[in-house]
Amino acid sequence: MSRRALRRLRGEQRGQEEPGLGELGLDPGPERGPEGLPPPVAAGRGQRGSARSAVSNRFELITAEESEDEPLSREERADARLSERDAAGGNNEGAVTEETEGNGQGDGEEAEQPDQTPVLSNKPRKKKKKRKTKKTSAGETLEDNDLEDIDSLLEKIEDTNGLSQQTQSGVIAGSRPLLYVEHRNLNPENELKRYFGARTVLGELRPRQRQRQYVRSMWLTAPKNTWPRYSKTGITMQLVDTRRGVQYFTFEHHREYQQVQFKFLDAVESMDPNNIVLLLQMNPYHVDSLLQLSDVCRMQEDQEMARDLIERALYSLECAFHPVFSLTSGTCRLDYRRLENRAFFLALFKHLMFLEKRGCPRTALEFCKLILSLDPENDPLCVLLLIDFLSLRAREYTFLTRMFQEWESHRNLSQLPNFAFSVPLAYFFLSQQEERSELELSQARERAARLIQLALIMFPSVLMPLLDHCSVQPDARVASHSFFGLNAQISQPPALNQLTSLYVGRTHSLWKDPAVMAWLETNVHEVLRMVDARDLLVEESEHKRKMRYQSAPRNIYRHIILSEMKEATAALPLEVTSQPVMGFDPLPPLDSIVSYTRPERTNHPSNESTLSLFFRSLLPNFNLQGDIRHDGDEEAGAGQDLNQGVNRLMAAMRDMLANIQFQEPPRDDNPEGDGDWD
Numbered sequence: 001m002s003r004r005a006l007r008r009l010r011g012e013q014r015g016q017e018e019p020g021l022g023e024l025g026l027d028p029g030p031e032r033g034p035e036g037l038p039p040p041v042a043a044g045r046g047q048r049g050s051a052r053s054a055v056s057n058r059f060e061l062i063t064a065e066e067s068e069d070e071p072l073s074r075e076e077r078a079d080a081r082l083s084e085r086d087a088a089g090g091n092n093e094g095a096v097t098e099e100t101e102g103n104g105q106g107d108g109e110e111a112e113q114p115d116q117t118p119v120l121s122n123k124p125r126k127k128k129k130k131r132k133t134k135k136t137s138a139g140e141t142l143e144d145n146d147l148e149d150i151d152s153l154l155e156k157i158e159d160t161n162g163l164s165q166q167t168q169s170g171v172i173a174g175s176r177p178l179l180y181v182e183h184r185n186l187n188p189e190n191e192l193k194r195y196f197g198a199r200t201v202l203g204e205l206r207p208r209q210r211q212r213q214y215v216r217s218m219w220l221t222a223p224k225n226t227w228p229r230y231s232k233t234g235i236t237m238q239l240v241d242t243r244r245g246v247q248y249f250t251f252e253h254h255r256e257y258q259q260v261q262f263k264f265l266d267a268v269e270s271m272d273p274n275n276i277v278l279l280l281q282m283n284p285y286h287v288d289s290l291l292q293l294s295d296v297c298r299m300q301e302d303q304e305m306a307r308d309l310i311e312r313a314l315y316s317l318e319c320a321f322h323p324v325f326s327l328t329s330g331t332c333r334l335d336y337r338r339l340e341n342r343a344f345f346l347a348l349f350k351h352l353m354f355l356e357k358r359g360c361p362r363t364a365l366e367f368c369k370l371i372l373s374l375d376p377e378n379d380p381l382c383v384l385l386l387i388d389f390l391s392l393r394a395r396e397y398t399f400l401t402r403m404f405q406e407w408e409s410h411r412n413l414s415q416l417p418n419f420a421f422s423v424p425l426a427y428f429f430l431s432q433q434e435e436r437s438e439l440e441l442s443q444a445r446e447r448a449a450r451l452i453q454l455a456l457i458m459f460p461s462v463l464m465p466l467l468d469h470c471s472v473q474p475d476a477r478v479a480s481h482s483f484f485g486l487n488a489q490i491s492q493p494p495a496l497n498q499l500t501s502l503y504v505g506r507t508h509s510l511w512k513d514p515a516v517m518a519w520l521e522t523n524v525h526e527v528l529r530m531v532d533a534r535d536l537l538v539e540e541s542e543h544k545r546k547m548r549y550q551s552a553p554r555n556i557y558r559h560i561i562l563s564e565m566k567e568a569t570a571a572l573p574l575e576v577t578s579q580p581v582m583g584f585d586p587l588p589p590l591d592s593i594v595s596y597t598r599p600e601r602t603n604h605p606s607n608e609s610t611l612s613l614f615f616r617s618l619l620p621n622f623n624l625q626g627d628i629r630h631d632g633d634e635e636a637g638a639g640q641d642l643n644q645g646v647n648r649l650m651a652a653m654r655d656m657l658a659n660i661q662f663q664e665p666p667r668d669d670n671p672e673g674d675g676d677w678d
Contacts, residue, residue: 178399178406179330179373183219185366186327188355195359218318219327221311221351228284230319233257235287235340237322248333249325251317251340253596257286262598264289268582285316287343288584294350295583307354313347330373336380337593342585345371349381349562352390361393380589382559384413385499388422389507397426415548417459417496418503424451425510428519449523456527458541461488462500463524469508472517478524483531494573495556496549502560502568558587 184190223230234257240248253261260283267275267289273296280289290313297306325332334341352367368387372379391400404413404423413419427448431441456463463484467474478484492500511517531538557576560568581587 177330178403179369179376181328181330181366181370181373183328185363186219186370187222188358188360188363189222191360191362218315220314220318220348223315224308224311226308227312227315230285230315233283233285233287233316233320234260235317235320237320237325239322239324246331246333247324248335249322250335250338251320251344253340258596260286261288264292265598268292268584285312287313287316287347290316291343291346291350291584292582303354303357307351310347310350310354313343314351317344317347327370332374334374335593336375336378337589337591339585339588339592339594342588345374345381346562346584346586349383353563356390356393361390362396365390365394365396365399378555380555380558381562382553382555384411384416385418385502385556385559386506386563388418389510392422392426392429392507392510395429397430400426401430414454414458415544417455417462417499418507420455420459421452421462421503422507424448424455425516427451428516432515448519449526452520452523453527453530454537456524457530457538458544459496459500460484461492461496462504464489465500465504466508466511469504470512470517475521477528481528481531483528484524492545493549494571495552496545498552498556498560498568498571499549501571502563502565505565505567506563554587554589561586 234254236252236254237249238252240250242248260279263279264276264286267279273293276289276293276296280286280293283289290309294306294309294313297303297309334344336342336345348367348371352364352371355361355364355367365387368383368390371381371383372387387403388400391397391403400423404419407413413423424447427444430436431444431448433441436444460483463478464474464486474484482488489497511520557572560572561576561581576587
């Protein structure tokens with residue numbers, strides 16, 4: 001709509017107005033426009049009279065060009081000063097910036113262009129469109145909220161709360177706990193976006209999400225359209241106790257879920273995976289069935305289906321969370337001794353293993369911290385043997401060094417081969433970062449050299465297998481020395497052999513860097529010098545190795561079984577490998593807390609003789625052994641049981657003979673028939 005038509009709708013006639021009216025912008029009153037805005041033309045002070053006299057024909061304003069070449073308001077002029085000068089284009093014809101207010105250049109410009117004085121119009125609507133692309137005083141482009149990066153918004157929020165963590169620069173806020181879990185780091189898509197870009201990761205997902213039905217959003221995993229519709233499974237979580245700011249929770253199985261659990265145990269005993277598949281068709285979110293079938297799919301090299309089943313199990317468990325259960329606080333505990341809680345630990349562990357193989361070590365590290373925060377004292381899955389590897393792969397060197405400093409005093413992390421070697425490697429990587437100060441670099445180099453020498457003295461059996469996996473040939477001095485020779489591997493205890501095999505098999509790829517190998521070689525020669533000098537530290541370390549590591553705890557065996565490292569699995573003792581290991585509950589604790597028991601099966605396995613089975617086939621009610629004795633006094637009543645069995649057998653035979661009836665052959669009416677066939 002043109003301005004002329006707009007004025008007609010308002011009932012305004014420009015030709016009948018006095019030249020001094022406010023609509024012309026020449027009111028000698030306060031400096032306000034028709035809508036409360038500042039006057040668009042900012043001339044020098046004391047020049048308002050000259051502006052009034054400059055309007056010679058009051059009808060010139062009606063025929064003025066209705067274009068974008070009108071002067072800007074005071075707000076727009078302030079924004080235009082920070083923009084590029086050539087971007088103003090046609091606005092420079094009549095616009096007078098505030099820079100001309102202080103000098104004497106305003107009189108001539110305003111006198112030459114009297115037709116640029118604005119009138120009432122719909123200009124604010126156009127101003128809003130312009131401001132979307134204008135730049136602020138900080139030089140940032142104003143965009144819509146939907147176009148801003150989510151990660152940057154979260155970082156700004158964390159900065160205002162004092163919770164920012166700059167892992168790249170090695171600065172960690174002291175207010176953040178060590179096992180603090182970030183929600184955004186639990187999503188592997190966020191990590192893949194940093195590697196490949198959001199367009200590559202979400203390019204194929206956006207069209208599908210438009211047709212996606214509403215589902216409950218989760219932190220641990222994202223529900224998929226291919227999953228069955230979720231309904232309550234019978235799992236709930238209860239708050240058991242709260243002590244010293246720590247909350248203790250537990251999962252509970254309702255009666256309906258217990259019946260499904262009993263059917264699952266029957267399916268496992270049948271040794272037929274098809275029975276588990278049939279059970280999942282009826283109960284698609286039964287957690288133990290999902291865990292066990294995932295192992296079957298993984299053995300059949302169907303990794304995608306195995307990972308999908310684990311994610312579905314996590315989704316089922318997260319739907320049962322207590323309202324106050326927090327994943328990020330690090331103050332929520334679950335007791336692994338309870339059968340209902342073990343599925344959550346195992347699902348998290350198997351999920352992080354899939355994430356690590358998928359190439360998301362940062363997300364896997366966050367899940368590892370979550371598992372450790374659920375029971376940091378007992379560590380039932382012994383994720384301390386894994387967290388150092390994930391920290392190095394995710395380049396979270398500062399987190400690993402901080403954990404070693406805070407937990408070494410009460411957990412003796414240096415007595416684990418993985419921490420003894422990974423922490424100095426983290427310090428070495430920190431010493432290679434150029435953005436750090438020279439003092440920090442020198443301190444990191446000194447700590448790395450000191451700790452790697454202590455690790456080589458304490459665990460000399462790690463060096464030669466590590467070099468072998470890295471395809472590195474040691475020099476003659478190292479190969480011929482007895483300290484790192486074959487004797488070091490043979491003489492170590494079995495438990496230590498399991499730990500060293502696990503570490504070498506898992507982290508040998510991190511040591512293949514030539515710079516790392518050169519640094520390791522220098523410290524190996526320094527250790528040999530200390531050994532030849534018969535340093536007291538060498539003798540003390542040898543004594544510690546002989547006294548400790550005699551037998552590994554059960555959680556380390558459980559970790560080795562779940563990790564499936566060939567080097568470590570081969571070193572497991574016979575008492576562990578001889579017993580059956582189920583994927584839904586590997587090596588259950590010896591002090592398990594049982595909340596409900598499985599009912600006894602009615603059909604007991606038969607150990608009867610062949611003769612007894614023969615008579616049972618003839619007489620189903622026959623029982624040679626009688627009722628099962630529960631008193632346990634089998635020796636005292638052995639003869640009596642034998643006599644009773646014989647008596648029952650004789651009675652059964654008499655009963656069978658008495659009931660035998662011989663039927664006469666059918667009599668023919670014509671015994672002397674011709675014998676012809678009809």
